[in-house]
Amino acid sequence: xxxTNTSSKILDAAETLFANQGFHATTLRQITRTAGVNxxxxxxxxxxxxxxxHAVFERYLxxxxxxRLRQLENAVTEASGRRLExxxxxxxxxxxxxxxxxxxxxxxxxxxxxxxxDRDLHRFVRDRYSHVMKRFAAAISEALEQAGEKKxxxxxxxxxxxxxxxxxxxxxxxxxxxxxxxxxxxxLVRFAATALRGTHGSPALTPEPxxx
Amino acid sequence: xxxTNTSSKILDAAETLFANQGFHATTLRQITRTAGVNxxxxxxxxxxxxxxxHAVFERYLxxxxxxRLRQLENAVTEASGRRLExxxxxxxxxxxxxxxxxxxxxxxxxxxxxxxxDRDLHRFVRDRYSHVMKRFAAAISEALEQAGEKKxxxxxxxxxxxxxxxxxxxxxxxxxxxxxxxxxxxxLVRFAATALRGTHGSPALTPEPxxx
DNA sequence: GTCTATACAGTGATAGAC
DNA sequence: GTCTATCACTGTATAGAC
Numbered sequence: 508x509x510x511t512n513t514s515s516k517i518l519d520a521a522e523t524l525f526a527n528q529g530f531h532a533t534t535l536r537q538i539t540r541t542a543g544v545n546x547x548x549x550x551x552x553x554x555x556x557x558x559x560x561h562a563v564f565e566r567y568l569x570x571x572x573x574x575r576l577r578q579l580e581n582a583v584t585e586a587s588g589r590r591l592e593x594x595x596x597x598x599x600x601x602x603x604x605x606x607x608x609x610x611x612x613x614x615x616x617x618x619x620x621x622x623x624x625d626r627d628l629h630r631f632v633r634d635r636y637s638h639v640m641k642r643f644a645a646a647i648s649e650a651l652e653q654a655g656e657k658k659x660x661x662x663x664x665x666x667x668x669x670x671x672x673x674x675x676x677x678x679x680x681x682x683x684x685x686x687x688x689x690x691x692x693x694x695l696v697r698f699a700a701t702a703l704r705g706t707h708g709s710p711a712l713t714p715e716p717x718x719x
Numbered sequence: 720x721x722x723t724n725t726s727s728k729i730l731d732a733a734e735t736l737f738a739n740q741g742f743h744a745t746t747l748r749q750i751t752r753t754a755g756v757n758x759x760x761x762x763x764x765x766x767x768x769x770x771x772x773h774a775v776f777e778r779y780l781x782x783x784x785x786x787r788l789r790q791l792e793n794a795v796t797e798a799s800g801r802r803l804e805x806x807x808x809x810x811x812x813x814x815x816x817x818x819x820x821x822x823x824x825x826x827x828x829x830x831x832x833x834x835x836x837d838r839d840l841h842r843f844v845r846d847r848y849s850h851v852m853k854r855f856a857a858a859i860s861e862a863l864e865q866a867g868e869k870k871x872x873x874x875x876x877x878x879x880x881x882x883x884x885x886x887x888x889x890x891x892x893x894x895x896x897x898x899x900x901x902x903x904x905x906x907l908v909r910f911a912a913t914a915l916r917g918t919h920g921s922p923a924l925t926p927e928p929x930x931x
Numbered sequence: 932g933t934c935t936a937t938a939c940a941g942t943g944a945t946a947g948a949c
Numbered sequence: 950g951t952c953t954a955t956c957a958c959t960g961t962a963t964a965g966a967c
Contacts, residue, residue, distance in 0.1 A: 550945075551951075667910055
């Protein structure tokens with residue numbers, strides 16, 4: 508925010524303007540004017556508007572996932588009764604509850620504008636943070652295995668983690684008036700934990716889905 | 720597709736180009752050239768590029784939700800054992816399995832570009848199809864109530880339906896290679912049904928979330 | 932009413948001087 | 950590294966022909 512070099516000034520200005528106006532509506536001229544740098548500087552330092560969006564996105568998500576992993580480290584030491592919930596909270600809470608209202612606005616707009624700029628941004632993000640999701644999948648699998656009767660099927664668990672991330676991403680787009688984020692986070696954790704336990708817990712009662 | 724009037728020609732050309740290139744990358748000049756009409760025609764008939772996007776979006780989602788409601792009508796007549804699954808299939812399958820590969824590509828891109836053009840497109844869609852979600856919420860509530868021990872809490876059920884829609888929306892953005900849509904649909908239905916039954920079914924075993 | 936030709940201000944990008 | 954000048958192209962608006 509108070510960085511002095513040109514790249515950081517551009518990133519900071521872009522972050523603020525994107526949060527208030529969205530990606531598409533924000534022009535490079537606005538950004539460079541706000542940052543107090545020349546228009547051409549953004550191309551020299553970042554390459555293109557699309558690359559600038561990537562960079563802003565990356566800086567935000569790097570931070571988010573760092574916090575998730577930190578919270579996950581504490582969660583996996585939890586006694587088995589609530590461990591699954593603690594793990595899911597580590598996934599959900601940094602995204603929904605983090606920071607002040609400004610941060611939440613930014614998160615919301617960032618996610619809302621997810622698909623705006625290029626068609627493979629989604630894939631870019633998924634690849635960049637796949638190790639985080641792998642880590643969560645492993646922790647969830649371990650928690651279920653310890654509490655349940657069998658080792659969860661990996662492919663099925665991956666799909667389910669995607670469902671949770673999808674629900675979370677959708678919830679991140681809520682406007683301020685759309686509901687209490689604390690309540691939403693708690694509901695999502697309960698929803699996900701119940702589904703995970705129910706589909707992996709007791710083989711006799713929950714038949715495997717037909718593997719097509 | 721074979722409509723002769725100018726409006727339909729524009730909508731058809733836009734639909735195809737959007738599906739192949741995304742909203743943002745597609746220019747009005749491309750659209751009008753493909754449609755064989757004058758550039759100004761899009762403003763005369765639709766008003767703006769944003770309005771054109773709305774119109775294309777609307778035409779697609781009207782169709783999708785019509786099919787959902789039709790499938791829901793059959794689902795609610797199902798015997799109670801699998802009724803919840805049938806209802807969830809009515810929500811999920813038209814979105815994931817519908818039509819040929821072109822339709823699926825279009826659905827994927829449409830959803831991927833959900834937030835692209837204006838910041839309240841999300842809200843626009845939610846408002847326009849809220850009656851569909853109300854109908855599904857009522858059907859799910861009824862199915863749970865009949866099978867379970869108590870009437871589900873409406874606010875909680877609404878949140879959960881949002882989670883399911885979020886997971887579904889996310890799954891709609893999968894690329895062709897990302898997984899078998901039939902498998903994804905089946906997994907999502909099972910995931911959602913398990914969560915719904917588990918959180919609303921037996922009060923003693925599944926404590927209410929703290930209502931903040 | 933419907934469509935065409937034309938113009939306009941603003942965009943992202945880039946070559947080349949400093 | 951930075952800046953100016955300039956480019957092709959964008960969405961939009963409108964005057965006027967059919």
